[in-house]
Amino acid sequence: MIPEIGHYALTLALCVAVVQAIVPMVGAQRGDLALMNLCRPASVALFLTIAVAFAALTHSYIVSDFSVANVYLNSHTDKPLLYKISGVWGNHEGSLLLWILILAVFSVAVSVFGRNLPPALRARALAVQAMIVVGFLLFILFTSNPFERIDPAPLNGRGLNPLLQDPGLAFHPPMLYLGYVGFSMAFSFAIAALIEGRVDAAWARWVRPWTLLAWIFLTLGIALGSWWAYYELGWGGWWYWDPVENASFIPWLAGTALLHSAIVVEKRDTLKSWTILLAIVTFSLSLLGTFLVRSGVITSVHAFATDPTRGVFILVLLAVTVVGSFSLYAWRAPQMKGGGVFAPISREGTLLLNNVLLSTAAATVLLGTLYPLFADALHLGKVSVGPPFFNAVFVPLMVPMLIVMALGPLLAWKRGDALGAAKRLWLALVAAAGVFAATYVAAGGQATHVGAAFGMGVGAWLLIGTLVEWAERVHLFRASPGVSLRRAVGLPRAAYGMTLAHIGTALLVMGVVGNTAWKTESIQVMSPGETLAMAGHIYRFEGADRVDGPNYDAIRGHFTLLDGDGDRITELAPEKRRYTQPPQATTEAAIHTSGLHDYYAVIGDAATDHGAGAYVTRFYYEPFVPLLWYGALLMGVGGVVSLTDRRHRIGAPARRRAEAAARAASTRASSGPSGGSGVTAPGRAS
Known part of the structure; x- marks a missing residue:
């Protein structure tokens, strides 16, 4: 009965979404306040109906109702409760329902918290948001019904992919969807502004918080997925330019550009047409990522579906969105006034350069991701585009952007003094040169490490440059401590948010460069009592035993990590798990961190030809990788501080x-x- 209630709620939601998509738009066109205000109760009703459907599916998972095909295919009675719940969105149908729920959440949030919005803009934006909901509700009802029944009901389910039975993957998809879908709100505001024919500083101020909220979630979602890949897959990597990884990274790049472009619109009433275009492109890239994950055109552990029919539906939805929005943009954008002018050397100029580099990077990653698909479709042969290509084209775009990130905030609006700003960054330049020299010498003075030393220097430049900019704001060392304290307390939270996010970016850059350049790994067969020296530490294999989990059995290895003098640091206990339903093996790494470097151990299969108790083992020395997590978290915190x-x-x-x-x-x-x-x-x- 409950699944039928969920299905009925989805059908009712479609009717509500159609009303919300049409009536407020008509009201805005006619200037009828009553019709415009209908968007607010409609958005609440839409949220409630979709929430009922999501709750019904969640209930079916919790009670293991295997008469529901979606539950049968993705759950099992032996699964822990957390993974029964996360199984709701660990599949195509359930994740699509979560996507629709988040669309409705953003819609109702605008209706509740957007009381300051002009009624016509709010009505049009919520109507556009409802149009998106209509498209996805049609998709889920006609091709991906999560409440489809099985008769007779099986006694047990087939289980969830064991790789997804992890706390990191339980929260990673919702975070990503909040980012993906959050950009739909910026898209809706952009389309509403095009229809209304007005984009100004007030519009930018209204759209920025929703863009920032989406950016925060997408940033943390990508970081969480990277962290999961690092500790769960057992290969010691945190990013591999996988097509599905790129599917989330591309809209993040475009969304970052949108966030900075909106600042220029708000502060200087310029770059309006460009900002509207970025809002359209960012959400279109989110839809493209959805198509890649659900169409079956790529194969990945992240991919949810392999049904081309579903892919065609999403492709049609993507085409309608892109063609419709770009057609409206082509019609309306040329009629918008350009706004204020500015010199190339100004804060607007640096933000524009930031936009160009981020947009070019997004286009480059998009090309590298789609090119193998195009080559295959055109029968040009199987082509693989991997990390060498992405690193070769992405890094040169990011280096000038990172350099300008420290310089830009010190420039004035409209016309800046580049020489004066550069003089104030002398400390950052000294720090960058010092870090470059120290890193190069510590690496052995080899020519192959010049690039890595330069990358660490660029990270130091941005880190110290950001702190210098904050010190300039509060007149640190240029006024009395009391004056500096009062200025620090009086700084807008958005300024602190920018400082934290830029510091986080610097730490992330240093983590990426350091880990890529000096990571060490070793694979070997070890018997109990044998040791291996690596990166100034010693791994001693103590043996392995069998353990039982709630829905798996495992071989657990026991290692002692010693320092260079042979003193014990800690014990490491990696596992090789074998799940029963569905039958699949997974690797659980054991990681010890010093706060700056990680020591990583993995146990593999038994090596019976080397004697009893021998196992294949893998060790990794992961220098600077914790800086990745610190940096990503600090970027997210900076966004939250700015949002407040x-x-x-x-x-x-x-x-x-x-x-x-x-x-x-x-x-x-x-x-x-x-x-x-x-x-x-x-x-x-x-």
């Missing part, structure tokens, strides 16, 4: 809202009910 800035929560100031309302009234009076001529006079916020 009062300016992101109250929208545009009252004076700007009054001016916007006056302009809207003037536009309606001059153009009649259709408002068609409003686009020719978008206006500027003072």
Whole structure:
């Protein structure tokens, strides 16, 4: 009965979404406030109906209702409760339902927290959001019904992929979806602004918090997935340019560009058309990532579906979204006024360069990801595009961006003093040179390590440059401690958020460079009592035994990690697990961290030809890899701190809202009910 309630709720949600997509849009066109305000109760009703459907599917998983095909294919009675719940989104149908739920969450959040929004903009944005929901509800109801029944019901299920039975993967997909779907809100605001014909500083201030929220979730979601790959897959890697990894990274790059571009629109009322384009492109790339994961065109542990029919449906949805939005952009964007002008050497100029480099990087990664698919479709042969290509083209784009990231915040708006800003960064330059020299010498002074030493120097440049910019803001060492303290307390939270995010980026860069350059690994067969020296430490194999888990059995290895003098540091206990349902082997690495470096042990299969108790073992020395996690977490924290800035929560100031309302009234009076001529006079916020 409960699955039928869930199915009915989805059908009812489709009806509500259609109403929300049409009626408020008509009301905004006619200037009918009553019809426009319908978007708010409609968004609440839409959220409630989809939440009921999601709760019904979750209940079916918790009670192991194997009469539901989705539960039978992805769950088992022996699974721990956490993985029964995470199994809801560990498959195509359930993850799609989660996607739709998050769409509805953002819709209702705008209706609740967007009280400052002009009624017409809010109505149009929520109507566009509902159109997206309609597309996905049609997809799930006609091709991916999560409540499909099996009769007779099996006695037990087939289980969830053991690789997904992990706390990291339990939370990784929801975080990613909150990022993916969050950009739909920026897209909806962009389309609403194009229809309305007005993009100004007030619009940018309204759209920034939703973009920032999506960026935070996508940043943390990607980091969580990378961390899972690092400790769960047992190969000591944290990123391999897998197509599905790229599917989340590409919209992150575009979303980062969008976030910075919106700042320019808000502060200087320029780059408006470019910002609208980025909002459209970012969400389109999110939809493209959905197509790649669910169409069967790529094979990955992350991929949810291999049914081409479903892929065609998403491809049609993607095509409608892209063609429709770009057609509207091509029609409306040329009529928008450009806004303020600025010199190339200015804060706007550095943010524009940031945008160009990020957009080029996104396009490059997209090309490398799709090229093998195009080559295969055109019968040009099987082509593999791997890390060498991505590293060769991505790194040169990021180096100038990282250099400018330290310089840009020290430049003034409109026209900056590059020489003056460079003089203030003398400490950052000294630190970068010092780190470069120290790293090069510590690496043995080999020519092969020049690039790595340079990368560490660039990270130090950004780190110290960011701290210098903060010190300049508070007049540190240039005023009395009391004055500096008052200025530090008075800084906007958005400024602190930027500082934390840039410091996080610097740490992440140093972690990537250091780990890539100096990672060490060793694979061998070991018998109990044997030792291996690596990276100034000693691994001693003590033996292995069999252990039983809730739904698996495992071989657990026992290793002692010693320092160079033979003193014990810790015990490591990696496992080789074999799940019963579905039958599959997984590797559970044991990792000891010093806070700056990781020592990583993996046990493999028994090596009976080397004697009793011998096993294949693998050890990794992972220098600087913790900086990756510190950096990603700090970037997310910086985003959260910035999001708590009062300016992101109250929208545009009252004076700007009054001016916007006056302009809207003037536009309606001059153009009649259709408002068609409003686009020719978008206006500027003072």
